[in-house]
Amino acid sequence: MIKELLNKKDIDRVLSRIAHEIIEKNKGIENICLVGIQRGGVHIAKRLSAKIAAIEQADMPVGSLDISLYRDDIGMRKEQPVVRRTDIPCDITDKKIILVDDVLFTGRSIRAAMDALMDFGRPAEMQLAVLIDRGHRELPIRADYVGKNIPTAMSENIEAQLEEEGLEDRIILQAKE
Amino acid sequence: MRKTMLIKNGHIVDPSQDIDGIGDIIIEDGKIKEIKLKGQGSKTKGQEMETIDASGLYVFPGLVDMHTHLREPGFEHKETIKTGTLAAVRGGITSVCCMPNTNPVNDNRTVTEFILRKAFDEGSCNVYPIGAITKGQKGEELAEMGMMREEGCVAFSDDGMPIMNGSLMRRALEYSKTFNVPIISHCEDLSLSEGGSMNEGALSTQLGLRGIPYASEDVMVARDIILAELTGGRLHIAHVSTEGSVRLIRQAKERGANITAETCPHYFTVTEDAVKGYNTNAKVNPPLRRQKDVEAVREGLKDGTIDIIATDHAPHHKDEKLLEFDRAPSGISGFETALSLSLMLVHYGVLTMSRLVEKTALHPAKILGIDKGTLKAGSDADIAIADMNKEFKVEQDKFISKGKNTPFEGWKLKGMPVITICKGKVYDCRKLIGG
């Protein structure tokens, strides 16, 4: 049983709003760097940066971050997660970093992402933007920008299917097998 | 009161008398009294004697294994005369010749006497010691062959320590003529095999193991044949493993050279592939070779180039085989699989049963000059009874031998010894289980 929560249009609207919120909260985009968490977050970060650039008529650095090496469950799974590219395009020290992810769940990925980023420098501040917040936090972490809050059961899965992965843009909810 | 026994209705194979048919054997006081073949004379009455029903089974002279290591004295953790001879009996073997590489080396009559006394006291089968050719098997000075011969040695060999010095080998072959005893040569040119632990070839490269080229064996076979021809000594070539050796021996025999040759079950059964995975139980010297060598050895058995089958039973302690491959000792514990592996040759049509018995009993006895390997009236009742069609799995843990080192673990074989009669005792091989 698959339930569609957001379609292509919804996603686009939500991202437009977040783009505006980021600009508003930071009073422009000076000193800002977007960092997407592999994999979904990377695509969202790129889309956000395009929207912000269109509004502000200026570019900002966009990076990607792989958190595999910072996870807290290494050695507990049989197969190690695939390590993807990390590309931080600027010196992050004294920058405002906006971490971007597709779905915020337990908060463990964000914890890992923060640790990973700290190894690159000492940012002035870190903010968090997510497309979906599905609750069930296991760490004291909250997002600064949320596309949509969706209450879920632990027995459910949320998946952000994105065009960049060769799929049709949509957010779906399904029961775990 | 005379003790008589009857083996009834078995398929008797005794090439010494050209017997190959169903019949009965009567044993009296541990000696063969009479063989009655079916359709010849009156039926044997068995009411008043101990009777073994051998219907459907082969009955033949117990194996005479002229190449074994009993390890005693000196290496009792590997094997003792007691365990080794009982393991032999479980394998249908009734006489064994033990190589001199004990500690101390059997290079003098005192050690020979010790072995014979132990064998008399504790041995389940007949034991014939082989004396060292040179003192301490060092390849330097001849040992006292004459005195050892007198004490009971039936042949001489430095076995695993081949005599590299050609002149000394020549003298040994010459000197041995005094006593008309065979000189058994483990043919290996040590300079060619140095550092090697398996057959040399693509597989040794693949396993990263230093190889022993076939040339290491062939070169020495050639040398020793030439020396035998020069001297007229009796040369017996141990454990032939290569195509080249078979060819050299065949050519020499065609010339009429006074030589005999042996091989072992592993050389006509498995290839070097058994070493894969660094299986130290498949480490043996000479090493297991290629398929074409296995085939050449079988061909050599078939056409008579190779006279006998011996086990080269070389038991080792488990811990000694649990080592780095290149540091583990060579050797296969062979007593308890030899007859079954040999019977496979009959199944494959390589040998008839009668030819097999020649190679496992009659020929070795002749080479050694001992009164064994035959069921002629008056000879010792050393008898093996085998079930040709019994299938079973090789289980090293059930070996009586202390050496569990076999590359045949888990193999399914067809044909096994069921009863062995030796030194007046009857053993049920199926009930002999070690631990």
Place this chain on the structure above:
Amino acid sequence: MKDLIGIKELSKEDINVILDTAASFKDVLKRDIKKVPALRGKTVVNLFFEPSTRTKTSFELAEKRISTDVLNFSVPTSSVVKGESLLDTVRTIEAYGVDFIVIRHSSSGVPHFIARNVKASVINAGDGINEHPTQALLDAFSIVEKKGGLNGLKVAIVGDITHSRVAKSNVYLLSKFGAHIRLVGPPTLIPDMAGYGVEVFYNMEDGLKDVDVIMMLRIQTERQGKGFFPSTLEYFKNWGLDTQRLELADKDAVVMHPGPMNRGIEISSDVADSAQSIILDQVTNGIAVRMAVMYLLGGAKENA
């Protein structure tokens, strides 16, 4: 996968995963903070039964940069001969509670033997004249970095192939990826490698013609006097790599060497230091590849 025993035991897919993962670790090594917490809490023992400086240093650095606790256990084989058996040594070490055993041993097959007997992940850091899998992986990584791939490349491996575990592992790896492998050296030092599609050249000039990669091997001077070749001078004259010979190869050919080099014996200084030499890249890449291997083997064990 529990162990890295040899290239022979790996599939092409396994190797690709290792090389891809190594690329991410190479990025890590470019950062100011070169350490990641991936294997925090895991313990590695470097069990070296044979002296080694380079491989051991490379492993140790990789182990530290992936946050394992490192234990060094160097045993000269001679003292093992007298005392406890290899199995006892290894079981003792396992009882310390280690997760990885990096092993180098002068006997081929020892890593296989240990892997069968312990639960820890075993990484072969060189066994006898059998394999040196992490070296072949780092060599492949270095070639791919420069050439973009392995398929169809002409690779000459030059020197003592018989006694080189580096050469063997490289042959196994390159043959899986469709490279054209040439073994170049004196006939006394080229083993039977039937089944791996290698071409054998005793003549250095013929062997180097148009190749894309030249892998030089270290010549052990002890081989001289054992009949493998008469002198290092004659060896260099026939199979040494100098500028003139390098010109026979493709103009973009890269020169590799697993180190330590014998300058003037198998390779001339000007070649070793030339722009075509990627010998130092190999050293850096070695750390990334070893981190990748440890990371990938660091998953949960079935019987852990």
